[in-house]
Amino acid sequence: MSLAEPATLSVATPAAPRLHILRHVTKRLKASLPAYLLLLPSLVSLALFTYGAMGRVLIDALYQRATPKAPLRFVGLDNIAAVLADAAFTGAVVNNLIYAVGTAAPSIALALLFALALARTHAVNSALRAALFLPVLIPMVAASALFLFIFLPNVGLLDYYIGRLLPVLPNWLGDPDIALYAIMIITIWKNAGYYMLFFLAGLQAVPEDVMEAAHLDGAGPYQRLRHIILPELKPTFLFVTVIAILNAVTQVDHVFVMTQGGPSNSTNLVLFYIYQQAVEHYDIGKASAATLLTLAALMGLTALSFRTMANREGGP
């Protein structure tokens, strides 16, 4: 493009600057046509299934019916205001924050522990890695159906073993104080093995010579972990944290299968709240408004993390 520019300039006449711009644009388009053609299939499906749907949500969020038989009318930001004023929504946001922190931190810690323990590749470790990775392969819905029975009060596997130790058996999914934590256990069990993969990959990138030098200088295992391994794993941490938080918002299959947000809304998460508004309340306006708020929060989070990552790479 920069090569072509002087040539165009010399041909252009001052009488027709607009023509010149047009020609310039056409030329640019021609040059990048193959690229657009290659992108076309994914652009079309993105437009149809992602951005089209998002545009629809944006429009739906602006309309509401006053009474069941009344026509839809434009209400501006009223739906968003109604969602923000809804105690069930704020409750779901708080639950989701507890759930996000309570699943991300332990599963990342476990994943790091597994990865450190199984970093060297040999037969036993490979088998153990496969064993720890197994929960990732089980679909969330199937896992939830299994855990439904593990958590059964009195007769479930958990109570069968723990029941001998505790004086009063907890009703794992039926007690509003415990249910959210029971749900969190499944997420941790399911995701730790997945995050372990990222840490295993991250550990491969820790420079061997630095480790050796540290070893020769007499650095103990803890010092090596604290001053070499963990700093080297920083980008992995950042990436896994973002993934874990996104998962905490987007993966709610087990809530559908096990508790439906109950008892008494104690396991209601944001995505399930949106489902309830759309399906149970049949309130598309409010559901769309809640979707917009969630999308905005997720996009903000993603942008922030990408910027941090870019800063790290560009920085000193």
Added chain:
Amino acid sequence: MLFSRRLMLGLAMIGTMAGALAFPALAEGPTEVDLFFPVPVDGKLARDMGTLIKEFNETHADVKATAVYTGSYDDTLIKTRAAIKAGKPPAAVIMSANFLLDMQIENELTNLDSLIAADGTTKEKFLGQFFPALQGNAVINRSVYGVPFHNSTPLLYINADKAKEAGLDPNKPPQTWAELTDWAKKLTKREGDKVTQWGIAIPCAYDYCGWMMETLTMSNGGRYYNEEFGGEVYYDTPSMLGALTWWNDLIHKHKVHAPGATPGPAVSTSFVSGNAAMMMLSTGSLTYVRDNAKFAHKVAFIPRNVRNAVPIGGASLIMPAGLEADRQKAAWTLIKWMTSPEKNAWWSRATGYFAPNMAAYKTPDMVEFLGKNPDAKTAVEQLDVAKPWFATYKTVPVRKNLEDEVMLVLNGKKQPKEALAAAQKAADETLKPYNAETSLKLP
């Protein structure tokens, strides 16, 4: 320019797709109808539905029916509404009986009156085939909107072996709340503070919890909701207060019922494993208990405090609004065939639901079946005292308004009185828009 090209390509693609979809409809041959059906109890139902539809197609050359599995009752409602919105409604749907009113309010149902009249019969005659208890959920404003297909009522299940052990006669099951409380006390086993066997289990998860509250409230003389008008529920009433207080007492005073909210599958597993000696559960679980219990079981009516009364459950066949005339006619043929005595009886034996068509119980196969399984008879007998299932404007959220509060009570976090007052307030708020355009829209 690029945009227009993309648009054109998109349009071309949509055009091809639409053409492909429209083609079979234009072709000569049988009218194609699709039936959305949920599987609310167990997986075998899907296979049974396949058998039923295959038989229909073999006997009806002019109609080609396809059964489309659509998940749970709730999922079926979502998918039906999505299909209606997309302008391609299914020809018929097996819909949870208490969703009909809400769909009718939203103008999503075909009024079946004209189809019944076209057959040369009257509404009364048509509805007269079905148990009277089921008509309340099928008729709205004196028009027929649904045809009952498979139904249930709650039952009291008793572990007969454990009852004998405790010196109780399983052939004389408890008939009142007082007797049931007494039985539950005798059937609860303790080791110190720890309970090793519960006297009774009553399910409480979303959906089941509201149904059980309606059951207990009805047995206590109450109504739960206004059967004639979708804008009112009776949560903050003496009859419901009595019902919830008794349930709360079973847990916190008599300590014969496990604390907290227990979902349906947990209750049936607990009963079958011998951990709970009695349970209140749907007739729909009868087949499961019959197949899995390793002990003698008995079923009985739900005991009364004031009167014997239970709500119905189950599903009706409906037609969404906006069907073309030929598909409507074909779907009506399918619906009438599925709810005929023979087919209804067959479906009842296959699934464990009872057959809504009264004549089904006079078919020879059914008479033989009931002879072998007397427990299936109790459910049918209880129909004499059964009443409609609660259905209001926004049935599910209004029900949830109550359930969330009941769950707090069962967990010992709230007292029945304040919980019901809170539930009433929340439900009134949910019902407000409907009342605004009906009962409170004044001249």
